[in-house]
Amino acid sequence: KAGVTQTPRYLIKTRGQQVTLSCSPISGHRSVSWYQQTPGQGLQFLFEYFSETQRNKGNFPGRFSGRQFSNSRSEMNVSTLELGDSALYLCASSFQAGDGYTFGSGTRLTVV
Amino acid sequence: AQSVTQLDSQVPVFEEAPVELRCNYSSSVSVYLFWYVQYPNQGLQLLLKYLSGSTLVKGINGFEAEFNKSQTSFHLRKPSVHISDTAEYFCAVTRRSGGSNYKLTFGKGTLLTVNP
Numbered sequence: 001k002a003g004v005t006q007t008p009r010y011l012i013k014t015r016g017q018q019v020t021l022s023c024s025p026i027s028g029h030r031s032v033s034w035y036q037q038t039p040g041q042g043l044q045f046l047f048e049y050f051s052e053t054q055r056n057k058g059n060f061p062g063r064f065s066g067r068q069f070s071n072s073r074s075e076m077n078v079s080t081l082e083l084g085d086s087a088l089y090l091c092a093s094s095f096q097a098g099d100g101y102t103f104g105s106g107t108r109l110t111v112v
Numbered sequence: 113a114q115s116v117t118q119l120d121s122q123v124p125v126f127e128e129a130p131v132e133l134r135c136n137y138s139s140s141v142s143v144y145l146f147w148y149v150q151y152p153n154q155g156l157q158l159l160l161k162y163l164s165g166s167t168l169v170k171g172i173n174g175f176e177a178e179f180n181k182s183q184t185s186f187h188l189r190k191p192s193v194h195i196s197d198t199a200e201y202f203c204a205v206t207r208r209s210g211g212s213n214y215k216l217t218f219g220k221g222t223l224l225t226v227n228p
Contacts, residue, residue, distance in 0.1 A: 004155075033215060033216070035216075035218075042218060042219075042220045043218040043221075045216065048215055050214065055214045058215070090155055092156075098163050098208075100144075100146050100161050101216060102158070103148075103155035103156040104155050105155045106155050
């Protein structure tokens with residue numbers, strides 16, 4: 001079956017702009033999570049959605065937001081981009097917590 | 113809250129040698145434990161997981177891990193590594209139930225480098 005699909009793979013944005021990243025989970029998975037990966041901070045949890053509801057949120061400023069659609073696809077948005085937002089953004093989906101999460105290949109965001 | 117400590121940031125080994133990547137966790141509640149591998153420019157791939165039952169868990173690519181509740185450890189092992197095992201390895205934890213079981217808490221990662 002198809003894995004987790006993230007688009008786009010690479011993105012270059014200018015400071016102050018906003019960006020939207022997309023994630024399509026594995027069919028049947030209703031939980032979608034987002035993580036930010038940087039060399040300095042490692043893997044940090046952004047938020048998790050289940051059936052269009054945000055169930056958990058990490059310690060990120062309000063510039064980071066997300067949503068989930070009725071088909072479980074998810075988007076995350078970052079407004080007013082800062083240089084420090086440059087990172088690999090990973091999306092993961094799961095059927096239930098004990099399954100572990102299946103990750104996409106990520107979106108590499110570079111803010112210049 | 114949960115936390116994960118990966119004791120070695122880098123582990124260099126020679127091909128066909130055994131390897132152990134160490135992971136300790138902290139949690140006041142019962143947890144599920146995972147090991148993930150990340151190859152360059154890719155996402156994370158699940159190697160294995162501990163949910164309950166036998167403390168020795170076998171995963172893909174010949175890896176195994178042992179859960180030790182008293183030492184709150186979940187070390188990853190492979191008896192003989194290959195060049196292709198060169199990657200970064202992440203230990204992760206999530207609580208079994210309740211509000212924050214919908215996220216993984218990761219360690220900082222261990223870069224395994226297998227030399228010929």
